[in-house]
Amino acid sequence: MKKEDLRAKLTPLQFSVTQEEGTEPAFRNEYWDNKEDGLYVDVVSGKPLFSSLDKFDSGTGWPSFTCPLDTGEIIEKEDNRLFRSRTEVRSKTGDCHLGHVFPDGPADRGGQRYCMNSASLRFVPKEKLEEEGYGEYLKLFGEE
Numbered sequence: 375m376k377k378e379d380l381r382a383k384l385t386p387l388q389f390s391v392t393q394e395e396g397t398e399p400a401f402r403n404e405y406w407d408n409k410e411d412g413l414y415v416d417v418v419s420g421k422p423l424f425s426s427l428d429k430f431d432s433g434t435g436w437p438s439f440t441c442p443l444d445t446g447e448i449i450e451k452e453d454n455r456l457f458r459s460r461t462e463v464r465s466k467t468g469d470c471h472l473g474h475v476f477p478d479g480p481a482d483r484g485g486q487r488y489c490m491n492s493a494s495l496r497f498v499p500k501e502k503l504e505e506e507g508y509g510e511y512l513k514l515f516g517e518e
Contacts (some may be wrong), residue, residue, distance in 0.1 A: 380418065388417055391493040392470035395455075395462070400435025403492035408437065411500040411515055413508055414490070418468035421447050423495065424488065425514055430480060436473065437490050440483040443511075450475060463488060470494055 381389055390396035400406070405414070414424040414437070424439045432438035442448045446466065453462035453474065463472045472494045479487035498506050500515050 375418065384417065385493070388493045391491045392418060392468070392472075395471040396491075396493075397473075398436075398491050398493050403436065405437040405492040405495060405497055406435050407431075408497060410497070413443070413498045413503065413511055414439075414495040415498055415508075416447075416465040416468040416470060416472075417494055417496045418470050419465060420496075421465065421467045422508060422511060423447055423465060423472070424490070425511070426500075427514060428483075430483075432479070432487055432489065434487075434489060437492055437495070438479070439488040439490065440479050440486055442488065448472075463490070465494075 377393065380393060387398060391398060411426045413422045415422050422443050425443055428439045428441050430438055430440060449464040449466050451462045451464060453460045461475045463475050464470060465472055473490035476487045476489060477485055479485050498508055503509055503512050
């Protein structure tokens, strides 16, 4: 999708985060404290990226996950901005900046913390998965 089309489709914050590697404010974003069951999908492509089953409270003020739903939809790149080395997380299909991954997640769940920007995601509640075309993921929640 062209930048001008994305600018028309996304909010200014979504555009800044996904297309300009911006960061939204901690504790003042849509999903940092969301506890509903469902999927987090790429705000640009709609591809499923994370499940609420892998979400945890990292205390950082951003939605954090132990792992992606499909590692094939995630691209990890070295990021040396801000005077330190970090690992940027991007969506493959949407080619969007999502956030960063850090090695300080729960050890009993793999040790990774995928720290995402709410603005790069759209949450689809479990109750709407079928209706919105994500019915195949209901099995994650013990439903079919």
